[in-house]
Amino acid sequence: MGAVKNKRMPRAVRERQMLDAAVRTFGQRGYRAASMDEIADLAGVSKPLVYLYLNSKEDLFTACIRREAKALTAAVRAGVQPGLPADRQLWDGLRAFFTHTAENPDGWAVLHLQARTHGEPFAAEVAATREELVVFVTQLIAVAAREAHRNPSLPDREVAGLAEALVGAAESLATWANATPGVSAKQAAATLMDFAWAGLGNLMESRPWSGSGPADGLHR
Amino acid sequence: MGAVKNKRMPRAVRERQMLDAAVRTFGQRGYRAASMDEIADLAGVSKPLVYLYLNSKEDLFTACIRREAKALTAAVRAGVQPGLPADRQLWDGLRAFFTHTAENPDGWAVLHLQARTHGEPFAAEVAATREELVVFVTQLIAVAAREAHRNPSLPDREVAGLAEALVGAAESLATWANATPGVSAKQAAATLMDFAWAGLGNLMESRPWSGSGPADGLHR
Structure with missing residues (x-):
């Protein structure tokens, strides 16, 4: 340029x-x-x-939001293979998400900080993307519940709440990771995966989610 | 009025x-x-x-943000008893948080949606409150790690990341709960506590966090 x-x-x-x-x-x-x-x-x-x-400046900003939103959801979808177990899909999706936000810090700042801090119509553009990610995570959690077979009837509303919690946690962590020197995308993904999958209780007992392999876990 | x-x-x-x-x-x-x-x-x-x-309108809005931010952090602090185990403190804090945001939906909208969507200096006011909550949660997680004794050395950066994830999840859930008819503060708190403490993996196996008692768990 x-x-x-x-x-x-x-x-x-x-x-x-x-x-x-x-x-x-x-x-x-x-x-x-x-x-x-x-x-x-x-x-x-x-x-x-x-x-x-x-x-106009407004149209240019809107075009930026649209392009960055599309790139983010495309990166997450490209990172996930539909046939794999749900926890694997979630891990792959989180890694893709944090890799993309780390590699495109300005794009993430436009989406998460700038677009939301300048009112409509920008906020609505971002809300649509967020909704797409929430739907995606909701499906993963619902699939995981069915796969586990032990709790096939996890109520829709609980699944929706868990998806909102996970997406909110990911947004917060991505912004934190980009502002904190030395935190890699993989570390951010591992922190959230351990948090989401194993829970704090298990973390306290040194039992993080094990799916990412010993080298990828939280405690190193 | x-x-x-x-x-x-x-x-x-x-x-x-x-x-x-x-x-x-x-x-x-x-x-x-x-x-x-x-x-x-x-x-x-x-x-x-x-x-x-x-x-001025700007000063009035700033006064609203300050009052609502102070009320929110005071509510969370008042809900927590320092001497109790960390998971109990977290549960009490989450219940106090979601009860407050449910009872003060306009105040929460001012803090989470309005203050952040109209640029500085409003966003900075909210960032300070958020930081206070993050510090509070960070301390709880650090204490919990020490209490468990099995992982007294959970690195500071991991603790900080987990706290960011938890606060981001709580913000997201509070906004969702206020927009979703029939979701109570206690349900929102239980969803996040189960998510945070037991993790999705345990939830799939019907093993939510049990500290809130059988009547307070996720699966009913």
């Missing part, structure tokens, strides 16, 4: 460069402080071109 | 009425849509008096 000004560049490539620059600027400076001048500079294009392509 | 216009009313009482009206209006309508006219009407005072007491 920055130096590329080839006028024959396809529109899609230019637009991607603008969105890359915008996500970085919005994520690091916040929606209000971010300037269209800075975004245009970072993308290596003129400000009028940004307006021509993306219309 | 509404009908009281006694001019001899002490300032503290008047101010409380204004804040009650403001929390209700901000919580239900949102910061931007809420009007000072509506707040003054609901408080049963003139609009100039609201400005005289609270200065």
Whole structure:
């Protein structure tokens, strides 16, 4: 980015460069402080071109939210193989989630911090993505309950509550992990998986979830 | 509220009425849509008096955030007895938290939804309260680890991560519980306690946390 000004560049490539620059600027400076001048500079294009392509600062921010939301849910879905046991799917999904948020800290800041702190219509865009993740986790928990066969009738409402708890915990941990030097995506995923699967009670007794293997557990 | 216009009313009482009206209006309508006219009407005072007491819409909103944040942390602290085992303290704290957010849905909406969706300086006020709750939970988890004696060395960073996960899960569940008819504070607390303490793995095998007694468990 920055130096590329080839006028024959396809529109899609230019637009991607603008969105890359915008996500970085919005994520690091916040929606209000971010300037269209800075975004245009970072993308290596003129400000009028940004307006021509993306219309307004608001539309540009909305486009950033949509792109980052789509990328996040796609990353989680790509990380999970539907045929595997539910705890494996959950572990794979959490690792994919935390890997994506760690590799795209500006995108995550746009989704979790910026989009929610500047009112509608941005908050609604993020709520839709969150709902998609909640539905996905809800299905996993429901499947796990059926697989265990010991509690096939875990009530829908309990399953929904557990899914809300898990997604809220993941959001909180992703933001914390990105702000805490030295916490890897895998560690964040292991912390949440142990918390979610084994529970604090078992952790206290040194019995974390064992599915990620001895090298991946919590206590090292 | 509404009908009281006694001019001899002490300032503290008047101010409380204004804040009650403001929390209700901000919580239900949102910061931007809420009007000072509506707040003054609901408080049963003139609009100039609201400005005289609270200065501006922004200052009024900040005063609401501070009052509701203080009330929430006080409720959680009041619900917990320091001498009890850590899992009992956690259960008591969660019940106090969900009871408070259920009884004060407008206050919770101001803290969790409104304050965070309107940028600084409001978001910073809420972040400070959240940090206080995280520190409190972090201490509980650290104490629990020491109590269990089997894992006295649970690393500080893991404890911090678990506390972030738990607080994020509680925030998410409180908002969900308030939006879902028929979910009681006790049910929300039981769902999170089971999730946090026993873990999903044990839940699948019908072994929830048993500390809240048979009548308080998850599966009924």
